[in-house]
Amino acid sequence: MPLQTCASVPGRAVSGLHGLPRFNAAPAVEAEAALLECYGSRRWAKRLADHRPYPDLEALLAAADEAGYDLSPSDRAEALAVEVSPGLPPDAPGSAHLALAAAHAAYESRFGHVLVICLDGLRPAERADQLLAGIRARLAHDPEHERVVTADEMRRLARGRIIELVSSQ
Template sequence: MRQPATRTAVPAQSSGPAPAPGLDDFNTAPSTEAEAAMLDCCGSHRWAQRLAAHRPYPDLDSLLAAADEAGYDLAPADLSEALAAEVSPGLHDTAPHSAHLALRAAHAAYESRFGHVFVMCLDGLDPAEQPDQVLAGIRARLGHEPDQERVVSADEMRRLARGRIIDLVSGS
């Protein structure tokens, strides 16, 4: 199942040229498995195929650089496909009902304006701060023009994909 668009784990950076623990598995996996793993990181088939096709990667930094490059090369249809695979960020079940209603209304307004779910990478933020950051992000980005918001959404997708790749190859 697709991870929510609000990752909370703080990504660890590669400490050198040695492969990350799961990188060897990714590099040697059958093409269909490698592509499926990348689809869990970003829902664009073209992006996932490109990363799977260019294996092996000598280290995590090389894989992340390739992911960034593939992300910058996404055609509008590829970005739309990736955004369609995302899940709107939500709140923990124990959050007040009023907070759930406010967030649901904000997501609905965003999706109505832009035609896709709101994505935002929350790496490094305390979980208690995340609901406020999501609501503030939606409110701020509702003021964007559609072309400007597609650029911001693409950047957030790249950030999300990077974090998911780090989690994948580090076994988090």
């Protein structure tokens, strides 16, 4: 299994509505379902689906960001509940897998949810180190600061997934 990034997390593959015109024209229930694969909040997905059509990808991404900022704590918790903790590539050393498993357990115990981190834009060789460094650094955050960081990472995740969703294929 490759290292997970924003848009490519196992169990979170985005599919079905390639191309912005197709997304804009899809029935609301289909658009909402596709958006839920991008960010697991029903309120967020409904808001974006209800505001279609979008003239271009930039407008859709701006609307997604805005909707993400307007979510309640329960909306964010709903989205976090369907996220998967990022992992390492299978060929990473066993000690790295053990260290990451311990760090994930400590993170979930401290903050009550899985770690979300966007690794898009990094070369594959950089991702494992960034993931391990990121989780270690974030364990030092106080809960309020980590809430803000997590919300930002969730918006970044959603952006990557939306781009995948509407990319023409």
